[in-house]
Amino acid sequence: MTKQIAGNYFEDFALGQEIRHATPRTVTAGDAALYMALYGSRFAMQSSDEAARHLGYARAPMDDMLAFHVVFGKTVPDISLNAIANLGYAGGVFARPVYPGDTLSTVSTVIGLRENSNRKTGTVYVRSVGTNQDGKTVLDYVRWAMVRKRDPESPAPEPHVPDLPEAVAPADLGLPPGVDFSAYDTQLSGQPHLFQDYEVGERIDHVDGFTIEEAEHQMATRLYQNTARVHFNQHVEKEGRFGRRIVYGGHIISIARALSFNGLGNAIAVAAINGGRHINPSFAGDTIYAWSEVLGKHEIPGRRDVGALRLRTVATKDRACADFPLEGPDGKVDPAVVLDLDYTVLMPCRV
Amino acid sequence: MTKQIAGNYFEDFALGQEIRHATPRTVTAGDAALYMALYGSRFAMQSSDEAARHLGYARAPMDDMLAFHVVFGKTVPDISLNAIANLGYAGGVFARPVYPGDTLSTVSTVIGLRENSNRKTGTVYVRSVGTNQDGKTVLDYVRWAMVRKRDPESPAPEPHVPDLPEAVAPADLGLPPGVDFSAYDTQLSGQPHLFQDYEVGERIDHVDGFTIEEAEHQMATRLYQNTARVHFNQHVEKEGRFGRRIVYGGHIISIARALSFNGLGNAIAVAAINGGRHINPSFAGDTIYAWSEVLGKHEIPGRRDVGALRLRTVATKDRACADFPLEGPDGKVDPAVVLDLDYTVLMPCRV
Amino acid sequence: MTKQIAGNYFEDFALGQEIRHATPRTVTAGDAALYMALYGSRFAMQSSDEAARHLGYARAPMDDMLAFHVVFGKTVPDISLNAIANLGYAGGVFARPVYPGDTLSTVSTVIGLRENSNRKTGTVYVRSVGTNQDGKTVLDYVRWAMVRKRDPESPAPEPHVPDLPEAVAPADLGLPPGVDFSAYDTQLSGQPHLFQDYEVGERIDHVDGFTIEEAEHQMATRLYQNTARVHFNQHVEKEGRFGRRIVYGGHIISIARALSFNGLGNAIAVAAINGGRHINPSFAGDTIYAWSEVLGKHEIPGRRDVGALRLRTVATKDRACADFPLEGPDGKVDPAVVLDLDYTVLMPCRV
Known part of the structure; x- marks a missing residue:
């Protein structure tokens, strides 16, 4: 009787x-502190209980991407332990805030x-659904992965490719009841630009670079209880395709x-x-940069205090982003690009 | 008047x-998060307040080995600052759960x-006894270490070697009142095997490998306030026996x-x-693997919901454990083996 | 419209x-745990809620230097993003304890x-003032930095150099109401020496060394949300003056x-x-040592339970401090010295 986890x-x-x-997994203020130590995030609402309460939240919510990684991590042993590649994401909705003390299941x-x-x-x-201890959905998203067959001879299933939305509709975004961003103060971020100040097609170089260390990406990935073996075992990976441990793609998302x-x-x-696509692998020693393009500006039904910006954020390694690298003149993706993420953020409006 | 800690x-x-x-030392949810980031532990009861409460605990207890390391760490300045080797452990009983907020003393x-x-x-x-803020014992164990004499000429004490139990008796295990594992759901771990499914003599390869980084073992060892100098000072250790910092043996226990x-x-x-014995030192860059053998299966007096498995877990470095390495045909311990630990776990019974 | 933070x-x-x-920034038990993992601090009051309550504190306060780094970190984007050097500190008063749950602004x-x-x-x-969520001052200090001009031709302001105190006066130290150190037990630290036992001019070698890793100083500096670029970007720094990332000077203060x-x-x-002065930069791989000299012993008005020791703590890299390195016979500072800090600590009196 084999007792090890073999994956599907x-x-x-x-x-x-x-x-x-x-x-x-119960997430706590300890996870929030580690997340800050790992990424240095400065978004005010996740950094300050006071700022969050002022806007109608119970307290500072966990970083959305931390919730994503925890919900995602649980799927690895069953879905992608025998995967070759994580191919894409779609239709991901952050349905409600995750607070310290919440227990997440997927x-x-x-x-x-x-x-x-x-x-x-x-x-x-x-389609993976992360819920909290009350059974309420906190995150709902689709991903697809290329998974090995155990036996090439086993019969193929009827092929079925799901219809996936090109983007989440603004009406489907999860805005918690009681939250009001009218009182948002740009003093919190030190940056004056609000929803009205961004234009579709606008591109922003995020300037700073961030060098990855082995201890950092390993600690992050373990924090999410993500068990994918390529991130942790140099003894095996030194014989592998890249000769070293591969950084969890979600770590790059959080850095970006x-x-x-x-x-x-x-x-x-x-x-x-x-x-979103993880276009190239990243490794310890790589310095990650990022730039963003505004893909869309969307009013949220019934809200004048906050709008939705659809963004494309591209991350590169060892290459600054002042010239917004993505595709070269030959139509091929610049080899420095590691991530191409399409996502939607909430941004307060000037009222 | 010398003010530095000289050790005994x-x-x-x-x-x-x-x-x-x-x-x-007050342990908190912050320590639990760091422990998860350092080891990626997935045992459900320590990961989820909800799971723990469902079984009768007040909330998710701290990982037992975190409690061990904190209790142990306090003994270092007095017992082993001038030790050459930590030789063994015996009779260690985890008497009651440690919760975030508890303050431990030794x-x-x-x-x-x-x-x-x-x-x-x-x-x-x-014999070291760790207690919580109520003066209740949380951990009670014996260790022995080889300690330098200040002066070889000082007289030897009357030799006295204590009687030590070969193993802790099942009746002496600390099961908290009110805890009932009848409701344990293997869904929590994703693994179906319970007490009845393990056999004495059975051996299990734990498959995965885990590469140690300097930052990780240093952060772990400092978290435990363990001050043994060989773990932290490369300037001195580069001239030492191994040319590098030695990983705290307890870090290997937690990895295993x-x-x-x-x-x-x-x-x-x-x-x-x-x-338990730390058979060889480990260093940053080593990849740790482990396998276990079931040494004994013991009913716990008065309990049908949970049994005790006595285990031997052997950890190696840079050597997979599919063939359960321990002693070679020459009777010598395989040089890849770093830890040989004899311990007892609680495992729910199929009821 | 440029949206990036350009600094002043x-x-x-x-x-x-x-x-x-x-x-x-709301600081939590998670930050306290990380601080312990990063520095291994053992001062009892910050380590134990029970010890802190016994002395009249609400619970274990955050480490003072953690509060300093968080308050300081906020000033970087506005004050020193375009600085060449952080030149000095003066008049820093820790006005009241910072507890987990407090939200700090500067x-x-x-x-x-x-x-x-x-x-x-x-x-x-x-002059930077850090306050908590009640608007109460927790830290008030002066620093000065050498900052680049945007344009060498722009006119010089009227020069003004503030009067700065040589040291904070004992009467100005912030002792929280209700705190009484009469009950302090040296058992908590394992060290018998109290206020009376130190003499002005006395020098103490702190013996231990502590090797810095990139992941450690990066995690620390991000925890403080300090965004100074030289700490994080190897891709740029490899072309810079030192060829590598520079460790945040405050990290050295906390190590010391x-x-x-x-x-x-x-x-x-x-x-x-x-x-205080950061005399030389430190880098990953450096082993930090420290020694201290007692610069002054001061009674605190109205208090017999606690006194103030003014200390100079000098930190070095890759050089033990048994001979108290600072200035060589030529009057030049020993090139191994990285920090020269003049600060005041509270120490219980023997009553």
Whole structure:
């Protein structure tokens, strides 16, 4: 009787299958402090209980991306332990704030399956829902990953690729009841620019760079109880494709979000993840930079105090972003690009 | 008047001597978060307040080994600042849970002394008792260390080697009142195996490997306020026996315990440390693996919801454990082995 | 419209100008745990809620230097983003304890300006006041930095150098009401020496050394939300003056304070920073040592339970301090010295 966690292979998944993931996790002020030490985030509402209360929150909520990583981490042993690549995200909605003391659990449903033509792998689409101790949804998102087959000969399932939204609709963003950003003071961020000050197509270089250390990305990834082996085992990875441990892609997302404070300092919360790709792996020693483009400006139904900015944030390694690197003249993605993230933030309006 | 802490030498200890150690320490949710970031532990009861309450605990207790390291750390300035080696452990009982907010203190009693034949060192046996703010015992264990003499000419004490139990008796395990594991759900760990599913002699490879970084072991060891100098000072250690800082042996214990989740995911708490040896030193850059053998299965008097598994967990460096390395055909311990720990865990029974 | 934080240049400052800094910050038990993991501090009152309550505190206060770094960190984007050097500190008073849950904000006033003769830089003197959520001052200090001019041709302001106290007067130290150190027990620190046992001119080698890792100083500096770029970006710094990231000077202060426990274990709190200079930069890989000299012994008006020791603590890198290095026979500062800090601690009296 084998007792180890073997993870699922492509043929273990069935359309409609529901997977209740292990390891409920109470997040605390300790996690918030570690998150700050790891990323140096300065968004005021997550930094200050007083600022958050002033806006109608119970207290400073956890950073949205910390909640994302914790909810995501639980899915790894069941969904992606035998994955080759995490291919994409869609339809991610941060439905309500996560506070210190909340206990998070995740349930996933298989919403798509398609075997690859090489018969060795297939794409698994799952919708994962993170809930708190009251059973309320805090995060709901889709991801898809390329997962190995246990046996290339096993039969392919009926292919099914789910319809995925191009972006989360503004009406679907989760604004907690009782919250009012009319009283938002730009003094909190030291940056004067509010919703009205951003234009679609505008691009912002976030200027600062941030060098990754092995201890940092390992501590972050363990904090999220993400068990993907490539992040932790140099003894194996030194023989692998890159010769070293690979940084969890979500660590880059959090670095990029923290860097984006410089130019987007009033983007007080992440409301949605519309899509995203980890374009290249990152490693300890890489210095991460980022720039953002405003993809859309959306009023939120019934709200005059806050609007939604749809952003594309691109992160690079060892390359400053003053010229907004993405695609070269040949149409190929610049090899320095590591992340291309499409997401929606909340930003107070000037009222 | 010298003001520095000089530590005790072998001739400073007397049989029956009681030492009240310095630095009471309040442990918090911050410590629990750091412990998770350092080891990535996934045992459900320590991860989730909800899971813990469901089983009758007040909330998620601190990881047992975190409590061990904090209680142990206090003894270092008095017992082992001038030690050459920490030789062994025995009779360690985790008497009650430690919760965030508890304040831990340690008192040790010298229970054995034996000078070595070279007259330069001697073995000191101490029983250390960690208590909480109510004066209740949380941990009670014996360790012995080889300690330098200040002066080889000072007279040897009457040799006294204490009787030490081969293992903690199941009746002596500390099960908190009101706790009931009948409601334990293997969903919490994602692993189906319970007390009945393990057999004496069974061996389990914990598969995963975990590469140590200097920043990680230093942060861990400082968190425990363990001041042993070999862990922190590269300027001195580069001239030393190994040319580098030595990882605190307890860090390896915590790594091994975290790795053991893979195959022992329902071993919800450590109830006793029966014995243990740090066989080789570990260093930053080493990748730690582990395997376990079931040494015994014990019913706990009066309990049908939970049993005690006595385990031997062996940790190695830079060597996978699929073949359960320990002794070679020559009877010598495999040089990759760093830890050989004999301990007892609680595991829910299928009821 | 440029949205990035550009920081202020010398000509942007005006005498009497008040700057309300961004990013209020709630400090928590999570920050206290990280601080312990980063520095291994063992001062009892900050380590134990029980010890602190016994002396009349509400609970264990945050380490004074953690409060200093958080208050200081807020000033960086406005005061020293374009600074070449942080030149000195004066008149720093820790006015009241900071507890977990407190939210800190900082306001600075420009109290001095003097252009340098090269016309490229000038010295800016600011008094910064850190307050808690009740608007009460927790820390009040002066620092001065050499800041670049945007344009060498811009006119020089009328030079004004503020009068700064040589040291904070004992009557100005912030002793919280209700606190009584008569019940202080040296058992808490394991060190018997109290106020009466120190003599002016006495020098103490703190013995231990502490090797800095990149991950550690980066995590510390981000925890303080200090955004000075030289600490985080190896991609830029590898082309810079030193070829590597520079450790935040405050990290060295905290290391030195933690090391000073060995010999000053009953220096229960830092009450004032009288002055200080970061004499040389430190880098990852450096091992920090420290020694202290007693500069003064001061009774505190109305108190017999506690006195004030004025200390000079000198930190070095890669050089032990048994011979108290500072100035060589040529009058030049020993190149191993990195910090020369003049501060005042509280120490219980033997009553």
